[in-house]
Amino acid sequence: MKFAGDPHHDGSPDHVRVEDGQAVLRVRVPGGADAVYVRVVEDGEGVLVRAEEAGTVGGTAWFEASVALRPVVTGYRFAVVRGARYTWLNQEGAHGHEVTDAGDFRLLAGPPPPAWVPGTSVYQVFPDRFARDDDSTDPPAEHPDWALPRSWDDEPEGLGRTASLEYFGGTLDGVRRRLDHLARLGVEVVYLTPVFPARSTHRYNASTFSEVDPLLGGDRALRELVRAAHERGMRVMGDLTTNHTGDAHEWFRTARADPDSVEAGFYYFTEHPDDYVGWLGVRTLPKLDYASVELRRRVYGADDSVLVRWLTGKDPVDGWRIDVANMTGRHGAQDLNREVSGEIAARMREVDAARGGDGSWLLAEHFHDAGPDTHHDGWHGVMNYAGFTRPVWSWLNTAPEEVKYLTTRAPLPRNGAEDAVRAMRAANAGLPWRVLTHSVNALSTHDSARFRTVVGGDPLRHEVGVAAQVTLPGAPFLFAGDEIGLEGHDGENARRPMPWHRPGAWDRGILDAYTRLLALRRELPALRTGGLRWLDAGPHHMTFVRTLAGQVVLVHLADGPHTPVAAAPADLDAARPEAAASGGGVRLGTDGAGGVVLGADGPGYVIAVGG
Template identity: 90%
Template sequence: MKFAGDPHHDGSPDHVGVEDGNAVLRVRVPGGADAVYARVVEDGEGVLVRAREAGTVGGSAWFEVSVALRPVVTGYRFAVVRGTRFTWLNQEGAHGHEVTDAGDFRLIAGPPPPAWVTGTSVYQIFPDRFARDDDSLDPLAEHPGWAVPRAWDDEPEGSGPAASREYFGGTLDGVRRRLDHLAELGVEVVYLTPVFPARSTHRYDASTFSEVDPLLGGDRALRELTRAAHERGMRVMSDLTTNHTGSAHEWFRTAQADPDSDEAGFYYFTDHPDGYVGWLGVPSLPKLDYASAELRRRFYGSDDSVLTAWLTGEDAVDGWRIDVANMTGRHGAQDLNREVSGEIAARMREVDAARGGDGSWLLAEHFHDAGPDTHHDGWHGVMNYAGFTRPVWSWLNTSPEEVRYLFTEAPLPRNGADDAVRAMRAANAGLPWRVLTHSVNALSTHDSARFRTVVGGDRERHAVGVAAQVTLPGAPFVFAGDEIGLEGRDGENGRRPMPWHRSDGWDRDTLEAYTRLLALRGELPALRTGGLRWLDAGPHHMTFVRALAGQVVLVHLADGAHAPVTAGLADLDAARVEVAARGGAVRLEAAGADGAVGLTAEGPGYVIAVGA
């Protein structure tokens, strides 16, 4: 697939500006055009606004048009006219046929999410498995009655009734002891899965939101961890279950004890006190009903609400990852998701303004098409499984027998890089640009197999995946242990303890790749906030450009040998090209006078070429 000759627009600063209530939109058209129009919708009717030609750079004409910003969301696409041919340009790409509004570019009105997010990187920690207070390895003698104690070197079972109760004894003080490792790796956000008391080591079945689990060290340990992280220039994000509580939660116990209580309205009772709706039918996770105004007040509305309390005060956390965000406020015919997420986002802005901070991040878990849930001022970003994780898996996996696709018995699909690009463009077309850039690119999470297992233990393919997550729009997201090559066949089995005492067995080559690539992203503004322009894709490669304010970064990713690829980049200054390459498998030939560069590959690898 060749994209270099396609017209291009994205939501980056090179293409979008806002002036006096209008959006100023710029389109890059290789070879020029007879006319370019922005197509917007006014009162249900499509309207075309003609753009003016604003100059030519390197053989491409730039067109500029101003359109009025609509309340909440401004949707638009472009018609590029050449003779009798119309090319429609939307967020999915260029099309020679009519398209629907579904893939339109979208600008969201209102205050933007925190600016720091687009330049950051995230390190996910499952507290029970990261580090203990000390270097002990044996099962802990002191443990709650529900727990199944494990030695630090034990492998999680991965399934069965004991899976959620396996107790390895990691703590927040243990996390604090290991912050130097995160600093050396180059990550900037420490994301903790839930820290509230529960009857599992997952802690998604919270028994209260008012304190940190004493097994993790309590409130004191979280404050000290947050303080230590802040002193290193890092931020801390925690995990909140807006969709449900645990069945041992103080709210639910009150609700069962008193059908006339406010708390009884927090849940969906079908036959009080023991008939109620659990998340996906799980009785230990009673689902919350946001038709209750009192629930909204206690969860996020009041000054002492759950959400507010942990974002304020000394050594507060810097944001929330929202568990099961796609199901929050939804049950049967009831759909309050947009309303609730908008109220949460507004409340977080109020808290940020009151404390004088630079904003807190609201990240939504979403496994599937997140687009419809993001076309308003709500979730800042999503865990982009559909637009990054699964497309990259489908390309780079080696068909490991133990890894399954989604929640089926089917094996992982094997597709080419070109199909992965199609999938990313289709899925991400539904996300407004500001949502895409405030989302995360994960190769593994605590809910998935480890990427190292997905690629069959191949460190070269692993490194290609890391290069993708660092160079595509969105924040790189590293699940603790990925950087040293930990494996795991599914979400449970992948939650293996960090082998601090066996560091001689770490894959140092993979650790170096993570460190180098995260540092490169930190050095290049175009990789953090620049636009994305696809150039080429085939079964074994994908090639694209990130650009911002004159800085051009060419990225070529390959999983194996492919025919030579020529990328015509008049805006890539050959005299100032620096190349970050993975081994010698992928090579870039110096640009000629016309700016053309040649790219070849003999095996898995990447080239990241930095121009002016």
């Protein structure tokens, strides 16, 4: 196996223990080594700390070292010495050449994020398209003047001028009516895209943050939804746009009307009142300037701020997904992102402590390399497009031509499984382990094509993607309708209404797969909080294990036939994994020597448990 002989370390409990200002670090070294060192940086200088051998099991040696925790972040990597050969081990993997600090393992100082997050799963709801108050399907007779009413059976337009104005009439009471579906599916967090009033159905152009849109049922509907979710043991996450408001927002109207107002300092005016900075140049989305102390107070600092108000009270939400988190506080030479995200995280902890809760989740939208934004006490996790979504898409892609990659006009790339593994390891090397485990693994979101369309409508390739989603570190993230096979060729067209009244259109097979795999993840601690060790990858397969406290979960994913690969007992820490879930054409066999053989005659997966 390609990676089985590599030394290994990750941020899981089997490898890291923090006590009394020290980090005890353990590294797994197949075949042993002459010496192992931990390389840390003190005052800008690299320092090597020798590790001591802590035992050998089946030819695999374990080394252990203790290093002092640094303020904010402790970065480190290992040097494994065999004769005259040095192997550097960082979060991206093992290297026989010099490496930079960029891929180092990182431990963050300060209070940890909520402990419940790595074990959870998320279900995204776009309220206008999920469910109405009743079972009607005709275009809404009552609608705002900006809206284009649509039948519940209409297919949304793709990207274009009118896409955000299509109004299907879903409400928060409609979401509450369908919570039993989510409970049966086994998801644990209901994430709502924005619910504040706006002149669009995406509602990212809010006109106020002080109330819930009456079109969705108002404040009452949100509180009742949260209460009903909590009664079922679910949590509810809101969506807050910290980067911009809508041009009809009460703050922006005041800012334009009075250049001397405090609100005028909330925005970047180049020439008052008509020239100002909009998000990516969009004039309807004026960008917020966090140089304003009063803006910070109103967004998250004050007890009646936007962030705090909805996290407190009788039926509070359980966290925030931050829209355009990567751009918040950034404009030209100004970069306040780290400062603002740190203040938001600290403020949420204060609120949690005051209400005696078990923590609120702070999840950042981030389409690209999130690493540099996470090397401090700020965003708990990210929407991991770079480290999960796009690598899995590019591997399992059989999409039609209209599905694009990012905003390019080029087709979606088609790469092998080993390229996907390389991409995941590279992108995730920048994330501290605790950030990776508090991030989400999405196959689809409201900003992307549907995964079912990416895989060309193939239910088996879809299921392979789900298996990856529930077995890799990070919380599984479903966009409503993924579980029944909804399609969509771009982020607007993918926002299709849930066909509650057409159950015959549901793919029951994929619904069953989601339900089974989410249940398996809940049952296996190693899938929730265990480490990740890659064993092998080829053009058509990837193989890894998740381990925790003696539990070994072997995962093999394939997109087609491949030459069988074998895992020896030492690769599996002497565990004898037995299939717990499988699908498609993957075969799990034994080699007669205590190891296993994995082959495939078509797309499929196997998840086997031992220990």
